[in-house]
Amino acid sequence: MSLMRNLNRALTATTGLQVRRASPVASAAPGATAPKRAAKKPTAVYRCPAPEDLATDRLLRRPVFIMSPVRSGSTLLRMLLNAHPRLHSPHELHIRRLEVGYGSKLSQKAMSTLDLERGDLEHLLWDRVMHRELVRSGKDFIVEKTPSNAFVYERIRDCWPDARFVFLLRHPVSIARSWHEGDPDKRTYDEAAADALRYMRAVERAREGTTGGYTVRYEDLTADAEKELRGLCAFLDLDFTPSMLDYGRKDDAQVVKGLGDWRDKIRTGRVQAGRALPTDDEIPDLLRPMCEAWGYSQ
Numbered sequence: 001m002s003l004m005r006n007l008n009r010a011l012t013a014t015t016g017l018q019v020r021r022a023s024p025v026a027s028a029a030p031g032a033t034a035p036k037r038a039a040k041k042p043t044a045v046y047r048c049p050a051p052e053d054l055a056t057d058r059l060l061r062r063p064v065f066i067m068s069p070v071r072s073g074s075t076l077l078r079m080l081l082n083a084h085p086r087l088h089s090p091h092e093l094h095i096r097r098l099e100v101g102y103g104s105k106l107s108q109k110a111m112s113t114l115d116l117e118r119g120d121l122e123h124l125l126w127d128r129v130m131h132r133e134l135v136r137s138g139k140d141f142i143v144e145k146t147p148s149n150a151f152v153y154e155r156i157r158d159c160w161p162d163a164r165f166v167f168l169l170r171h172p173v174s175i176a177r178s179w180h181e182g183d184p185d186k187r188t189y190d191e192a193a194a195d196a197l198r199y200m201r202a203v204e205r206a207r208e209g210t211t212g213g214y215t216v217r218y219e220d221l222t223a224d225a226e227k228e229l230r231g232l233c234a235f236l237d238l239d240f241t242p243s244m245l246d247y248g249r250k251d252d253a254q255v256v257k258g259l260g261d262w263r264d265k266i267r268t269g270r271v272q273a274g275r276a277l278p279t280d281d282e283i284p285d286l287l288r289p290m291c292e293a294w295g296y297s298q
Helices: 003-014 051-056 076-084 105-113 118-135 149-157 172-182 189-209 216-222 224-236 288-291
Strands: 064-067 141-144 164-169 214-216
Touching: 051 118, 064 076, 064 149, 064 189, 076 141, 076 164, 076 216, 076 224, 118 141, 118 149, 149 189, 164 189, 164 216, 164 224, 172 189, 172 288, 189 288, 214 216, 214 224, 216 224
Parallel strands: 064 141, 064 164, 164 214
Antiparallel strands: none
């Protein structure tokens, strides 16, 4: 018996539906309109918990989110912050990709009756995962640094109304070069610049869409780490501790490829000097507006 027959027998018994082989797609005639792309998955509906609801809806208190483009030094910053006795900053958690689905219409109805839509359930999951990680660390506050969080800053802001945001900036040309050098076979420099620019724009939107955040520049952090960390600790209502400057040599269990920077420079355990800033004539037209917006262009 064919696979399709077996599949249809099971589907008919459970849903009353069957699968049919799609008709071959004819080649488009010259000048014909291209078929439309499949619609994106609808954004999950959620509500922002009121202050009086935080005690029941959230386990985390005052989480910290580093909003930065790729290749901006976020792994270095998270290592420095993780060396603080009250801050825990794990590898990138990518919580925005943790999604919730309904196994049946009844489960959806049951959750809706509890005033919990899909987005609310996802927020509960995000909160539980991060709270679990914080509790396991034995510290007081968690710091999350996944660069793609900038694309969903509204949801993060709404999920944790008491969240604190740290914006880490770097010269856009340095970001593009580092992104290209990280995997030159995967992306050319121009491709790296265009891809990294998506993250830069998302970070800038997050800066504009949140209030009370704190901005750090990678170049300032590598030039005078103590000064920058003192300012950041003050923003977080914490005392600066000198141990933050020597965060300790890291091994493969602590620096994981794909979940942040994993190269030798970050493994040394100490802040290393940053690369020389690009000159103004090295800024491509694509990146010039962002350089100007962030004060990296004359």
